[in-house]
Amino acid sequence: MTPANPAMRRFGTIGQPVSRLDGPLKVAGAARFAAEVRPERLAYAAIVPAAVAKGHVIAIDAADARATRGVIAIMTHENAPRMGRPPRFIEDPDGTAFDSSPVMQDNRVRWNGQAVAVVIAENQDIAEHAASLVRVSYSPEAAKLSFQALLLSARRPASILGQPTEVNAGGDAEQALASARFTVDEIYTTPRYNHNAIELHALTAVWEAEDRLTLHDSTQMLALTVSTLARVLDLPKDHIRVLSPFVGGGFGGKGFFSHTLLAIAAAKLAGRPVRLVLSREGVFRLIGGRANSRQRVALGARSDGTLTALIHTGATGVMTGTIFPEQFTFPARHLYAADSLHLDQAIVELDIPANIAMRAPGESIGSFALESALDELAAKLDLDPVELRRRNEPQKDPTDGRAFSTRNIVEAYRRGAERFGWSNRNPAPGTQRDGEWSIGQGVATAYYPYYRFPGSAARIRITADGRAVVQAAAHEMGMGTATVQSQHAAQLLGLPLDRVTFEYGDTALPPSALAGGSTQTASIAGAVIAAHERLVEELLRLAGNDSPLAGAGPKEVETRNGGLFRKGDQEIGESYETILRRAGRDHAECEAVGTPPAEMMNYSMLSLGAQFCEVRVNDITGEVRVARWLGSFDTGRILNPKTAASQFRGGIIMGIGMALTEETLFDERSGRIMNPSLAEYHLPVHLDVPQIDVIWTDIPDPQSPAGVHGIGEIGITGCAGAIANAIYNATGTRIRELPITPDKVLAFTSQPYGQSRPLSS
Amino acid sequence: MHFAINGRSYDVELDIRTSLLDLLRDRLGLTGTKKGCDQGACGACTVLVHGERILSCLALAVQYQRREIMTIEGLGTPNALHPLQQGFIAHDGFQCGYCTPGQILSAVGLARELQNGVPSAVTANLTDDAVEVTADEVRERMSGNLCRCGAHNGIVEAVLEYLREPPETGAAR
Numbered sequence: 001m002t003p004a005n006p007a008m009r010r011f012g013t014i015g016q017p018v019s020r021l022d023g024p025l026k027v028a029g030a031a032r033f034a035a036e037v038r039p040e041r042l043a044y045a046a047i048v049p050a051a052v053a054k055g056h057v058i059a060i061d062a063a064d065a066r067a068t069r070g071v072i073a074i075m076t077h078e079n080a081p082r083m084g085r086p087p088r089f090i091e092d093p094d095g096t097a098f099d100s101s102p103v104m105q106d107n108r109v110r111w112n113g114q115a116v117a118v119v120i121a122e123n124q125d126i127a128e129h130a131a132s133l134v135r136v137s138y139s140p141e142a143a144k145l146s147f148q149a150l151l152l153s154a155r156r157p158a159s160i161l162g163q164p165t166e167v168n169a170g171g172d173a174e175q176a177l178a179s180a181r182f183t184v185d186e187i188y189t190t191p192r193y194n195h196n197a198i199e200l201h202a203l204t205a206v207w208e209a210e211d212r213l214t215l216h217d218s219t220q221m222l223a224l225t226v227s228t229l230a231r232v233l234d235l236p237k238d239h240i241r242v243l244s245p246f247v248g249g250g251f252g253g254k255g256f257f258s259h260t261l262l263a264i265a266a267a268k269l270a271g272r273p274v275r276l277v278l279s280r281e282g283v284f285r286l287i288g289g290r291a292n293s294r295q296r297v298a299l300g301a302r303s304d305g306t307l308t309a310l311i312h313t314g315a316t317g318v319m320t321g322t323i324f325p326e327q328f329t330f331p332a333r334h335l336y337a338a339d340s341l342h343l344d345q346a347i348v349e350l351d352i353p354a355n356i357a358m359r360a361p362g363e364s365i366g367s368f369a370l371e372s373a374l375d376e377l378a379a380k381l382d383l384d385p386v387e388l389r390r391r392n393e394p395q396k397d398p399t400d401g402r403a404f405s406t407r408n409i410v411e412a413y414r415r416g417a418e419r420f421g422w423s424n425r426n427p428a429p430g431t432q433r434d435g436e437w438s439i440g441q442g443v444a445t446a447y448y449p450y451y452r453f454p455g456s457a458a459r460i461r462i463t464a465d466g467r468a469v470v471q472a473a474a475h476e477m478g479m480g481t482a483t484v485q486s487q488h489a490a491q492l493l494g495l496p497l498d499r500v501t502f503e504y505g506d507t508a509l510p511p512s513a514l515a516g517g518s519t520q521t522a523s524i525a526g527a528v529i530a531a532h533e534r535l536v537e538e539l540l541r542l543a544g545n546d547s548p549l550a551g552a553g554p555k556e557v558e559t560r561n562g563g564l565f566r567k568g569d570q571e572i573g574e575s576y577e578t579i580l581r582r583a584g585r586d587h588a589e590c591e592a593v594g595t596p597p598a599e600m601m602n603y604s605m606l607s608l609g610a611q612f613c614e615v616r617v618n619d620i621t622g623e624v625r626v627a628r629w630l631g632s633f634d635t636g637r638i639l640n641p642k643t644a645a646s647q648f649r650g651g652i653i654m655g656i657g658m659a660l661t662e663e664t665l666f667d668e669r670s671g672r673i674m675n676p677s678l679a680e681y682h683l684p685v686h687l688d689v690p691q692i693d694v695i696w697t698d699i700p701d702p703q704s705p706a707g708v709h710g711i712g713e714i715g716i717t718g719c720a721g722a723i724a725n726a727i728y729n730a731t732g733t734r735i736r737e738l739p740i741t742p743d744k745v746l747a748f749t750s751q752p753y754g755q756s757r758p759l760s761s
Numbered sequence: 762m763h764f765a766i767n768g769r770s771y772d773v774e775l776d777i778r779t780s781l782l783d784l785l786r787d788r789l790g791l792t793g794t795k796k797g798c799d800q801g802a803c804g805a806c807t808v809l810v811h812g813e814r815i816l817s818c819l820a821l822a823v824q825y826q827r828r829e830i831m832t833i834e835g836l837g838t839p840n841a842l843h844p845l846q847q848g849f850i851a852h853d854g855f856q857c858g859y860c861t862p863g864q865i866l867s868a869v870g871l872a873r874e875l876q877n878g879v880p881s882a883v884t885a886n887l888t889d890d891a892v893e894v895t896a897d898e899v900r901e902r903m904s905g906n907l908c909r910c911g912a913h914n915g916i917v918e919a920v921l922e923y924l925r926e927p928p929e930t931g932a933a934r
Contacts (some may be wrong), residue, residue: 023850024842026858027865029793029833035791065850125778125785198797199859200907248795248859280798415898478856478910520930646853650911678802678907686899687883689913 011561014491014706016699017583017642021483021502022246022476023283031246035202036219039273042204043072046127047259047278048117048134049285053671054351056142057116057136063121064133070126072271074134080104081268083261084232088323089224090161094226094231096256096514098288099322099354109321111353112671113285118262120270124277136520143351146668147292147317154315154346157325160362165325166344167333167399173300173310173342175470176309184376185311187296188736190720192317192664194289196356196683197477199248199289201259202277205267211235213264220250220515221610222473228256233264240295246507247477249251251654252357252516253496254302254477258393259286283675289354289664291316291326292323297373300339305391312370315346319354326355328366331447331717334606335370337394343550351671357516359654360713363448364720365738368659371444371721375728377428384693385443385725386413386422386610397604405603405703409445410705412697413610416632417443419695420612429732437616439627444721446609446633448714450522450704452597453513458527460489460535460592463579466562467499470531472524474504475515478645478650479712481524487639488525490687490707492532494560501690510591518607521639526705528595532559534590539564539576542583548572601702607709609633611652611718615726622742624727626656629692635714637707639698644711648694651715657684659720691753762826766791768837781817782806785832793833793862796896797907804903804906807870808832814870833862834854836869845869850920864906868920871902875924894924 006114025031041385050057062074063065085102087095101110109116117134121127144150156165177183204216213235219225222242230237249561263276301307312332316325329343339471356584358364378385390410395405425441426432432439458472470489474481482502490500503509515558537554549557549564549572558567565573579586599605614628631648638644661682665674675681700707720738728734764771773788777791782799785791794817801819808817809831812906824845828875837843845865848854855861875894880887883901892898897929899920 010855012763019850020853022858023855024839024846026855026861027846027849028837028839029795029843029862031858033795033859035796045877123776124783125776196909197857197859198795198803198907199796199857200796207762247857249857251909276901280800280802446874478858517870539853606868642853643856645910646856646910649914650856653911653913654909676909677800678798679800683907683909685909686900686913686917689900689911691896692914 011494011496012491013487013497018483018487018640019642020480021486022182033246033248034204034216034244035275035277037204037216039206041272043120043122043270043272043274044124044127045263045274045276046117046119046131047282048131048136049113050116052109052138052140053145055109055140056136057109058139059137059545060117061135065130065411068126068130068133070122071130072122072697075108075266075269078105079269081265083265084234086228086232086256086369091323093371094227096221096228098324098356099319104265104461111351113353115258115262115286115511118266120266120274127285139364143352143671145671147348147350149287150348151315154348156346158346159620160325160327168342170340173309173311173340177298177311180308181303182301182377182380182438183299184312184373184380186300186376186736187294188372190293190365190697190738192289192292192356192666193658193662194284194664194681195251195253196678196681197249197251197253200280201254201283203260204273204275205263206273207267212239213593217242217244218247218254220247220475220477221255221609222475222507223511224514225256232261242507243505244475247475250477250515251359252361253287257287272481279611280678281676284673287355288356290358290361293319293326293328295328295369297369299373299377299559301377301381305381305388307336307338307392309343310336310341317348317350319352322354324355326365327362330363330449331367331370333399334446334604335445336392337398341398349663358450359651360716364658364716366449367444367717368720368738371718371726373723376734389445402604405599405605406699406701407606408697408699409608412608412632412634415695416451416610416612416630420630422612427728433700436619438619439616440726441613441614442722442726442729444718444725446611446718448518448607448717450605450607450709451517451519452526452600453519455593456513456523456527457510457591457593458524458531459510459589460531461587462576463587464577466577468493468495468502469501470528471503471509472512472527473507473509474512474520474524476505477515479647480640481520483640483643484521485524489528492528492559493561512738518712521710522705522708523594525708527592529705530592530594531590534592536589537581538588538590542588543579543587544730546582547574588642605704607635607714609714609718611722613722613726615730617681617721617727617730617745622746624660624740624745626690629690631694631715633696635696635712636704636709638696638698639708647711649692651713652692652719653684653689655716655719656688658716658738659723662741673757697737762822764826764830766830767832772791773777775822777823779822781820781822784822785817791832791834795859795863797860804867805860805863807906809866809870823830833866840898845919845923848922852915852919855912855914860906860908864916867903867906870893872924896921
C-alpha cells in the first residue's frame with residue numbers, strides 16, 4: 001500500500017528521514033477522523049451559547065425549535081442526564097478537565113459562550129437552524145472581565161504545575177538590581193491566543209448499552225478521558241472505550257472540555273448515537289486558549305554582561321477557580337546564571353472560558369519577555385546578544401543546583417550563528433535598508449523542559465512469521481508518532497521497518513500518557529524498552545535447552561537481525577521464527593510499564609535552542625515580514641530528521657503568528673470573544689512563511705529513554721522574542737506588546753513618505 | 762438531484778439548503794473533503810469543479826448538479842497516489858493531515874491557473890503570456906489554504922516540484 005519508501009526494508013532506521021507511514025492515508029483523504037465515523041441512526045447536535053458572562057438562565061423558550069421538523073430533542077440543564085463534576089488535570093490523577101464546573105447540571109452561566117442548550121436533530125442543518133430559534137432569558141450578574149482593572153487583586157496560586165510559585169535564590173534581587181551598573185526593567189504584555197487546529201473539535205458518542213459507552217473523540221488525552229468519564233458518569237473504566245486514531249491538530253486544545261460531556265449526554269437523552277462537531281465559533285466559545293499576561297522582567301548586570309539580578313514576575317488572566325497559571329517564569333528558572341533570582345507569578349481570576357495548555361504554555365510567552373529583556377540589556381552594554389547569553393551560561397541549574405543531564409546550548413548557538421551568518425549583522429539599529437524596507441536580525445533562546453510521564457505501558461507481540469506488532473494507546477495528531485515509534489521498535493527488535501506495525505489511538509490498547517508536555521515519544525519509548533526487556537526473557541525461556549542460546553542469561557543476549565543472539569558473537573543465536581516454531585507457538589507477547597521517570601528527579605533536564613531570524617519592516621505600512629529563519633536546537637537524539645524538522649518548523653510558524661498576527665479579541669464589557677473566526681483570527685498563511693532552516697546537535701541525553709527529548713513545543717519558544725529583537729535591529733523601535741501589528745510599528749516609526757531617516761530608539 | 766463526482770453519478774434527495782461540503786461528507790460519505798470553518802476562511806473543503814478550485818462549504822449543492830466535481834478520492838487512492846500526493850509525502854507537506862486534501866486539490870487547480878497564464882498579486886510582469894513559477898507565486902496562490910501544523914515549507918516544495926517537473930499529463934508553464 002505504501003509507495004516505494006526505501007527505508008522500509010532497512011534495519012535500524014533510527015536517525016533516518018523515513019517518510020510518514022500514515023502518509024498515503026492522509027494525502028488520499030482516507031485517514032478517518034472523529035467526525036467521520038457513521039454509526040446507524042446517527043443524530044446531530046448543535047449548541048446554543050450563553051449571551052451573558054455571568055448570571056442565571058431564568059427561562060428557555062424552545063417551542064419553535066421543538067416544532068421544527070427533524071428535531072429529535074432539546075437538552076438543557078432541566079433535562080440533561082445527571083453527571084458528576086469532572087476531576088481536574090494535575091490535581092487529580094484521574095482528571096483531565098481544566099475546568100471542573102458541572103456541565104449543564106444547573107442554571108448558572110459561568111462565561112459568555114458557555115453552552116446553555118443543545119439541539120439534537122436528524123441532520124446538522126436542522127440542528128443549527130433549530131438552535132438559532134431557541135430563546136434564552138437570563139438574570140445577569142456583574143462579571144469580572146477587566147484584567148487591567150483587577151490586576152491589583154491578583155493572587156498568587158498555591159503552585160505552578162506542582163513547582164513553587166515563587167523562587168528566590170542568591171540574595172535580594174531587588175537590591176542587587178538597584179545597585180547594578182547596567183539595568184533593564186520593563187513590562188511586556190501578551191494577549192489571549194487560541195489553538196485553532198484546522199480540524200474542528202468533534203465527537204461521535206455511541207451508548208452501546210445503558211452502561212457502555214464508545215466515544216470517537218478528537219483527543220490528545222485518551223487514557224485520562226476514560227478515567228475522567230468513569231468518575232463523571234459513575235461507570236467502570238472498562239465500560240468506556242475512546243478511539244482517536246487521527247487527530248486533526250491539537251496543540252493542547254484537543255481534550256476533555258464541556259463539549260465532551262454535552263455529546264455524551266445528548267446521546268443518552270436522544271437514545272441514539274450523536275455527533276457533535278463544534279462550529280469554528282463554537283471552538284472559540286467553548287474551548288479556552290492561552291491566557292493573556294502582563295510580565296515584568298528586570299535585569300541587573302556588570303559591564304562584562306554577567307547578571308547580578310534576574311527578576312521575572314507578573315500575572316495572567318484565568319478563569320475563576322481554575323488551575324492553569326501559565327508557567328511564564330519557568331525559562332528564567334533554568335537559563336541564566338544570575339547572582340540573584342526573584343521569580344514570582346500571580347493570577348487574575350475572571351469570568352471567562354478556562355485557559356488551557358496551548359503549545360508551550362507559559363514558556364512561549366515567558367520567553368518573549370525574558371529574551372526581549374536580554375536583547376535590551378545587550379544593546380545597553382553594546383555587547384553581542386549571543387555573547388551576552390554565553391557569558392551567563394550556568395554550570396548547574398540556577399534554581400536548585402542540580403546537574404544538567406546534557407546541555408549544549410553554547411554549541412547550538414555557535415553552529416546556528418555560523419549557518420545564519422550572524423557575524424554579518426550590523427548591531428546598530430536602523431542601518432540596513434532596501435527601499436522602503438528596514439531590515440534587521442534578531443536572536444533568542446528557545447527553552448522547554450524535558451518531561452516524561454509515569455505509567456505509560458506498551459505491548460510487543462512477535463509472530464512466527466517474523467513480524468512484530470507494538471501497541472500503546474498513544475496519539476497521532478501530526479507528530480509522526482506511528483512512524484517514529486515503529487522506527488524505534490524496529491531498531492530494538494532488529495527487524496526491518498516494514499515488519500513492524502505500531503497500533504495506537506484506542507483505549508482498548510495498553511494505557512499511555514497523554515500527548516502533552518512534549519512527552520509522548522520518550523514516554524512510549526520508555527514503555528517499549530521495558531516491554532522489550534520482558535520479551536527477551538520470554539524468548540529465552542521459549543528457546544529452551546535445544547537452542548544454541550541455552551544457558552545464556554537475559555543480559556548476555558540481544559535482539560538483532562530478526563532474532564535473539566549472544567552479545568558480541570555474530571554467529572550464536574537464532575531467528576524469532578525458529579524459536580517460536582520449535583516452542584510450538586505462533587507468537588510471543590509481553591506488556592510492561594516504562595520505568596518511573598527518575599531521571600527528572602535526579603537531573604535538571606532541558607531542551608534548548610537558538611532562534612535566529614531576519615525581518616523586513618515597511619516604513620510606510622508598518623508591515624513586518626519574516627524573511628529568513630534558522631532554528632538551532634539541542635534536544636537530545638533525533639529519531640527521524642524529516643518528522644522532527646516538521647515539528648520544529650511547525651512550532652516556529654506558530655511562533656511567527658504569535659508574534660505578528662494572532663490575537664483573540666475580548667470585549668471587556670460583555671465578556672464575549674469578538675473574532676471567533678479564521679477570517680478574523682489571523683493564522684500565518686503560506687505567504688507569511690519563509691523557508692525555515694532547522695539544525696540540531698543530535699547529542700543523545702544519556703538520562704532519557706532512547707536519548708530523546710520531546711520537540712513538539714520548543715519550536716514556538718523564543719520566536720516572538722527573536723522577532724521583536726529583529727524589529728529593534730531593523731528600526732530601533734522596541735515593541736513590548738504582542739502581537740506586533742502594523743499600528744504598533746507605525747506608532748513608533750511613522751514618518752512622511754519619502755523621508756526615510758535612521759530611526760532612533 | 763443528480764451529481765457527477767469523480768466520474769460517478771449520484772442521485773440523492775436533498776434539502777436545498779445543503780452545502781456541497783455537507784453533501785460530500787454527510788450524505789455521500791466522501792469524507793476526504795474536510796470541514797475546518799464552514800465559512801470560506803480555511804480552504805480545507807477545496808474541491809475542483811471542471812478543474813477549477815472552489816470552496817465547497819460556500820457552495821450550495823443544488824447549484825452544482827451535473828457539473829464535473831472532483832474530490833480527493835477522485836485524484837488518487839492510498840494504493841495509487843497521484844504524483845502530487847506522492848510529493849506531499851516525500852517533502853513532508855503535512856503533519857496531522859487534516860488540511861491536506863484541500864491543499865492538494867488547491868495545488869492541482871493552481872497548476873491549471875498557471876497553465877492558463879492567470880496572474881496573481883505577486884506576479885511581477887502582468888503583460889507576459891506565461892507566469893513564471895516561483896516559490897512566492899506558489900505561496901501567494903496557496904494562501905487560501907490554512908495549515909496550523911506548519912507544513913508550509915514542505916507543501917511549497919512539493920507543489921514547486923510538481924509544477925517544474927510535471928508528470929506525463931503535463932501541467933504548468
